[in-house]
Amino acid sequence: MAATFFGEVVKAPCRAGTEDQEEEEEGRRETAEDREVRRQLARKREVRLFRRQTKTSLDVSLLEKYPCSKFIIAIGNNAVAFLSSFVMNSGVWEEVGCAKLWNEWCRTTDTTHLSPAEAFCVFYHLKSSPSVLLCQCSCYVAEDQQYQWLEKVFGSCARKNMQVTLLTCRHVTDYKTSESISSLHSPFLKALKTQNFKEPPCCSLLEQPNIVHDLPAAVLSYCQVWKIPAVLYLCYTDVMKLDLITVEAFKPILSSRSLKGLVKNIPQSTEILKKLMTTNEIQSNIYT
Amino acid sequence: MASRYDRAITVFSPDGHLFQVEYAQEAVKKGSTAVGIRGTDIVVLGVEKKSVAKLQDERTVRKICALDDHVCMAFAGLTADARVVINRSRVECQSYKLTVEDPVTVEYITRFIATLKQKYTQSNGRRPFGISALIVGFDDDGIPRLYQTDPSGTYHAWKANAIGRSAKTVREFLEKNYTEDAIANDSEAIKLAIRALLEVVQSGGKNIELAIIRRNQPLKMFSAKEIELQVTEIEKEKEEAEKKKSKKTT
Numbered sequence: 001m002a003a004t005f006f007g008e009v010v011k012a013p014c015r016a017g018t019e020d021q022e023e024e025e026e027g028r029r030e031t032a033e034d035r036e037v038r039r040q041l042a043r044k045r046e047v048r049l050f051r052r053q054t055k056t057s058l059d060v061s062l063l064e065k066y067p068c069s070k071f072i073i074a075i076g077n078n079a080v081a082f083l084s085s086f087v088m089n090s091g092v093w094e095e096v097g098c099a100k101l102w103n104e105w106c107r108t109t110d111t112t113h114l115s116p117a118e119a120f121c122v123f124y125h126l127k128s129s130p131s132v133l134l135c136q137c138s139c140y141v142a143e144d145q146q147y148q149w150l151e152k153v154f155g156s157c158a159r160k161n162m163q164v165t166l167l168t169c170r171h172v173t174d175y176k177t178s179e180s181i182s183s184l185h186s187p188f189l190k191a192l193k194t195q196n197f198k199e200p201p202c203c204s205l206l207e208q209p210n211i212v213h214d215l216p217a218a219v220l221s222y223c224q225v226w227k228i229p230a231v232l233y234l235c236y237t238d239v240m241k242l243d244l245i246t247v248e249a250f251k252p253i254l255s256s257r258s259l260k261g262l263v264k265n266i267p268q269s270t271e272i273l274k275k276l277m278t279t280n281e282i283q284s285n286i287y288t
Numbered sequence: 289m290a291s292r293y294d295r296a297i298t299v300f301s302p303d304g305h306l307f308q309v310e311y312a313q314e315a316v317k318k319g320s321t322a323v324g325i326r327g328t329d330i331v332v333l334g335v336e337k338k339s340v341a342k343l344q345d346e347r348t349v350r351k352i353c354a355l356d357d358h359v360c361m362a363f364a365g366l367t368a369d370a371r372v373v374i375n376r377s378r379v380e381c382q383s384y385k386l387t388v389e390d391p392v393t394v395e396y397i398t399r400f401i402a403t404l405k406q407k408y409t410q411s412n413g414r415r416p417f418g419i420s421a422l423i424v425g426f427d428d429d430g431i432p433r434l435y436q437t438d439p440s441g442t443y444h445a446w447k448a449n450a451i452g453r454s455a456k457t458v459r460e461f462l463e464k465n466y467t468e469d470a471i472a473n474d475s476e477a478i479k480l481a482i483r484a485l486l487e488v489v490q491s492g493g494k495n496i497e498l499a500i501i502r503r504n505q506p507l508k509m510f511s512a513k514e515i516e517l518q519v520t521e522i523e524k525e526k527e528e529a530e531k532k533k534s535k536k537t538t
Contacts, residue, residue, distance in 0.1 A: 185456075238314075238317070239318075244490055245454075274490065274491065285349075285367055286366060286367060286368075287315070287318040287319045287320075287365060287366060287367065288319055288320065288338055288349065288351055288363070288364070288365075288367040288370065
C-alpha cells in the first residue's frame with residue numbers, strides 16, 4: 001500500500017508477483033459493458049467496401065471481383081490530384097467500389113462530386129481496358145484499419161500477373177539525410193520497390209534510414225510478402241495541403257511503363273490541374 | 289534534438305541556433321514570390337499575385353505597399369504580421385518627416401523595420417515576425433536603393449533579390465541575368481523583373497503585380513494590361529532569340 005500526494009491510498013504493485021494476484025485479476029476482468037463498448041468501437045472502425053450506385057456491399061475482395069493486371073493507387077490529396085488531372089482525364093473510368101471508414105482523423109465523405117481536398121477512397125477501372133484499376137484514396141486509414149483495407153481490397157490469396165504502382169506524399173522534414181536541409185530542392189521524388197519489381201524506377205531509390213509510413217507501407221509490405229511487383233513513388237514536399245508544385249513533382253512518373261499508355265494529352269491535363277487547384281484552393285489568407 | 293530548444297524564442301540551442309527564428313524563415317517560404325531589382329534610374333518590385341476568392345475584393349489583397357511617397361515595400365510571409373510592420377513603418381515615416389522635416393532615407397526605414405523585428409526575437413512571450421521584406425526607393429541624393437530584411441532582424445542592401453516561395457530559383461536566375469546590359473535602361477530592368485517572376489509563376493502575366501519608382505517620381509503600379517504587354521514583348525523576344533539560335537546551328 002502506498003499513499004499519494006493527494007492523500008489517497010493506492011495499491012503499490014508487488015514485485016514478488018504472487019501476492020494479491022487474484023484481486024488484481026478481478027479488477028482487470030472485463031464487464032459486459034466493456035465488451036459492448038469494445039464491440040461498438042470495432043463496428044464503428046470497420047472498413048466497408050460497397051458500390052455507391054447500388055449501395056450494396058462487396059461480399060468478396062475487390063480484386064477477386066475485378067481481377068486486374070495494373071493497379072495504380074494514389075494516397076493523399078496531392079497524389080489524388082495528380083491522377084485526377086493526368087490519368088483520369090485521358091480515358092473513361094467507371095467507378096467499381098468505394099471504401100467507407102471512420103477514425104479519429106477523418107471520416108469519408110458521401111458527396112458525389114469529389115474534390116481532392118475531401119476525404120474519400122474510391123476505386124475505378126478503365127472502361128476500355130477493365131484490367132486496369134485505379135484507387136483514389138485521400139482519407140487517412142488508421143493503423144488498425146490498414147489490415148482490414150488490405151483484406152477488403154486485395155483479399156488473402158496471392159494475385160498473379162499484377163503490378164502495383166503507389167503514389168503518395170510526405171513532409172520533407174521527415175526525410176533523413178546527412179546533407180543540409182537547405183540544400184534539398186523540395187518537392188522531390190523517391191522510389192521504393194518490392195523485390196519482384198524489375199523495371200527501373202523513374203527516380204532515385206529511397207535511402208536508408210528513411211522509411212515509409214501508413215497505408216503505402218502496408219500495401220508495399222503486402223506486395224512484398226505475396227511477391228507482387230510493386231513500386232511506391234514518394235514525393236517529399238514542404239506543402240502537405242493541395243499544392244500545384246507538389247502535384248507537378250509527380251510528372252516523371254508519366255514516363256513509367258504503368259502510366260505511359262494511360263496518359264494522352266499532357267498540356268490539357270496541366271490545364272485541368274490548374275483549374276482543380278484554383279477551385280479547391282482553401283482560401284487561407286494567413287500567408288501572402 | 290531541436291525539440292528541446294525550439295519552444296521558447298529566448299532559448300539558444302547548444303550549437304547556437306535560435307530555432308524559432310529559423311522556423312519563422314520557413315513561414316516566409318509559404319508566401320508567394322516577390323522580386324526586387326535595383327536599376328540605374330529605377331527600382332522595380334514584382335510579386336506573384338495570390339489567387340483571390342470569387343467574393344473577395346482584390347484591392348484588399350496586396351503584397352506591394354507604399355510606406356511613403358518615395359519608399360515602398362513588398363513582403364512574403366504572414367499577412368497579419370506584415371500589416372503590423374507596414375503600419376508601424378508608415379507612422380514612423382511621418383513622425384520622422386514631422387520631426388526632422390526631411391523624408392526618411394530608405395536605409396533608415398529599413399533599419400527601423402529590422403530593429404523592430406530583432407526586438408521580437410529577444411522578448412519573452414513574443415514570437416518573431418514571420419515576414420521578409422524587400423524595401424525599395426530613392427533617397428534625396430537620387431541613388432536607387434533596394435534592401436531586404438528577414439525575421440531575424442538582419443538587413444542588407446542588394447542589387448537584386450527575391451523572397452518567398454521559389455526565391456532560390458528566382459535568385460539563381462537573377463545571378464545569371466543581372467548584368468549591366470540588363471539594367472541599362474528602365475524598360476530592360478522592368479523586363480528583367482517580369483522574366484524572373486515568369487520562371488516560377490504558374491499562369492503567366494495575369495498572376496503578376498508590378499510596381500516601379502523612378503527618380504523624383506511617385507510609386508507607379510502597373511495595370512494588368514501593361515503587364516500583359518510586357519509579357520507579350522518578352523515572349524516575342526524569346527521566340528526571336530530561339531529562331532536566331534536554330535539558324536546558327538543549321
